[in-house]
Amino acid sequence: MKKIELLEIRQVNDALAEMVALFRVELRSYKGIASKPNAEDGREEMKEYLLAGFPVFAATVHGEYAGYVVCRIESEVVWVESIFVREEYRRQGVAAALHGKAEEIAASYGNDTVYNYVHPNNHRMIEFLRKRGYTVLNLIEIRKPYQNEKLTQTITVGEHEFDY
Numbered sequence: 001m002k003k004i005e006l007l008e009i010r011q012v013n014d015a016l017a018e019m020v021a022l023f024r025v026e027l028r029s030y031k032g033i034a035s036k037p038n039a040e041d042g043r044e045e046m047k048e049y050l051l052a053g054f055p056v057f058a059a060t061v062h063g064e065y066a067g068y069v070v071c072r073i074e075s076e077v078v079w080v081e082s083i084f085v086r087e088e089y090r091r092q093g094v095a096a097a098l099h100g101k102a103e104e105i106a107a108s109y110g111n112d113t114v115y116n117y118v119h120p121n122n123h124r125m126i127e128f129l130r131k132r133g134y135t136v137l138n139l140i141e142i143r144k145p146y147q148n149e150k151l152t153q154t155i156t157v158g159e160h161e162f163d164y
Helices: 014-029 039-051 094-108 123-131
Strands: 004-008 056-061 064-074 077-085 154-157 160-163
Touching: 004 094, 014 039, 014 056, 014 064, 014 077, 039 056, 056 094, 064 094, 077 094
Parallel strands: none
Antiparallel strands: 004 056, 056 064, 064 077, 154 160
8 A cells, every 4th residue: 555645735836736727627527528737727726725724735645746635614614625636546545535634624623524515426526425424415506507508417316307
């Protein structure tokens, strides 16, 4: 097993900006949108998280950045704003270490859960969370379609169907 180290991030670097850009590409793919990573956008997004005071941790394996987690804390409730692991480091305990850090932060506030934002068709993440005991659907986010948005899927929640 590879040794995973977690680092608290206080400023953006190129490796972190690249991972944020890759995360955005992956998220768009869940909606059927092909895109290329934009490291400058990744850098700006991470700067916003850090300026807002969100705890950010990166996982390294043998000194290489393998993944990151961004937590948002509201009224002592911890939300995983984003979590990402580079493809070559998946299924090696990196996500578990990062998510475990979020759980550790939640425990420091006396809470025994973390709230997670997940796309409904991000099956890998949903399965990862289920294995960690996250089986309660808390809220769903509903909005009107954007102008000219092409919705290609439907998701059923209970007896309701939603465009996605």
